[in-house]
Amino acid sequence: MKITIMTLFPEMIENAVNCSILGRARQNGLIEIEAINIRDFANNKHLQVDDYPYGGGAGMLMMADPVCRCYDHIVEHSSVAPQHVLYMSPQGKPWKQQMAEALSSEEHIVLLCGHYEGIDQRALDAIVTEEVSIGDYVLTGGELAALVVADSISRLVPGVLGKAESFQDESFSDGLLEYPHYTRPAVYRDEAVPDVLLSGNHQKIAAYRREMSLINTFNKRPDLLKRAKLTEKEKYFINE
Ligand code: SAM
Numbered sequence: 289m290k291i292t293i294m295t296l297f298p299e300m301i302e303n304a305v306n307c308s309i310l311g312r313a314r315q316n317g318l319i320e321i322e323a324i325n326i327r328d329f330a331n332n333k334h335l336q337v338d339d340y341p342y343g344g345g346a347g348m349l350m351m352a353d354p355v356c357r358c359y360d361h362i363v364e365h366s367s368v369a370p371q372h373v374l375y376m377s378p379q380g381k382p383w384k385q386q387m388a389e390a391l392s393s394e395e396h397i398v399l400l401c402g403h404y405e406g407i408d409q410r411a412l413d414a415i416v417t418e419e420v421s422i423g424d425y426v427l428t429g430g431e432l433a434a435l436v437v438a439d440s441i442s443r444l445v446p447g448v449l450g451k452a453e454s455f456q457d458e459s460f461s462d463g464l465l466e467y468p469h470y471t472r473p474a475v476y477r478d479e480a481v482p483d484v485l486l487s488g489n490h491q492k493i494a495a496y497r498r499e500m501s502l503i504n505t506f507n508k509r510p511d512l513l514k515r516a517k518l519t520e521k522e523k524y525f526i527n528e
Contacts, residue, residue: 289394289445290320291438292362292370293431294355295401296337298323300431310439313448321438326350329357338404347405355411359398368395373417374437375400375407376430380419383437385460387420392444399437401430457497463516465509467500 293301301323305314313319330337331353338348363369371394374380381387391397400407400416412419422433443449459466470481484496505512506525513526 289318289392289442290322290366290368290396291399291441292366292396293321293323293399293401293434293438294326294358294362295323295429295431295434296326296350296403297401297429297431298325300429301435304435305438309448310442313442313445316447318447319442319445321442324358324362326354326358329354329361331357341405345405349405350402350407350411352408352411352414355400355407356414359400359415362398366396370396370398373398373400373415375412375416375419376402376422376433376437377406377419378421378424378426380421383420383422383433383440385440388437388440389444392441397441399430399434401434403429460512462501463512464501465504465512467497467504 295301301321305311305321310319310321314321327335327337336351337354338350341347341349359373372391374397376399420433420437422436427433444455449455455461457466470485474481474486482496484492487493502513502518502522502525505516518526
């Protein structure tokens with residue numbers, strides 16, 4: 289899978305994707321993440337990429353031409369044409385695990401980062417297939433959002449997570465939040481690990497974890513329960 293990130297600040301992306309699990313996955317050739325500098329496609333002497341908005345108002349706007357020329361370059365130099373161009377935007381659809389799952393089987397996607405007041409609408413109309421938001425707040429630029437999106441997709445690509453880091457049981461994978469975890473020592477500052485986790489009884493452990501998942505979701509994100517797959521008995525949590 290390849291993720292191309294269009295940005296004015298490629299160093300923000302490159303530093304982040306060289307570390308930890310993503311860095312290892314890139315080295316092993318499981319994922320390709322490249323940052324392309326939109327400024328390289330400025331068609332003027334001073335490499336200007338932003339200008340004042342028509343109609344007035346505060347701030348500068350990224351011009352359409354460098355963005356469109358950057359995208360044309362990506363398409364021309366791609367062995368697989370990008371299937372999705374996601375514009376990182378506070379106005380976009382809220383980013384969800386299910387969206388990451390759907391995109392993790394694509395061969396090539398592009399993430400577009402805005403800066404300043406955003407991007408000339410004509411560039412967005414020309415190249416963007418979806419707008420996505422990482423939350424109801426405004427960032428200075430799309431780079432942190434693109435990293436969130438790229439990370440959540442990449443870790444679902446087969447082989448990126450080792451067995452020890454499997455995503456199968458995680459929050460959202462079955463519509464619920466995950467159960468609490470414990471590691472050694474068995475007693476820490478007088479707090480003991482729940483007995484069942486030391487019992488070796490896998491059936492009991494699975495039942496305990498399912499119950500804790502339901503309680504966690506009920507306490508922290510009750511909205512998720514309505515869409516989760518629950519048994520008749522578990523529907524008690526919805527009716528509470
Ligand atoms: N003027 C824009 C508005 O009010 O909708 C906000 C522009 S913001 C200062 C600059 C850039 O940061 C945006 O173009 C977008 O790429 C990115 N950005 C800001 N908040 C974001 C969010 N919540 N999710 C994804 N991207 C965001």
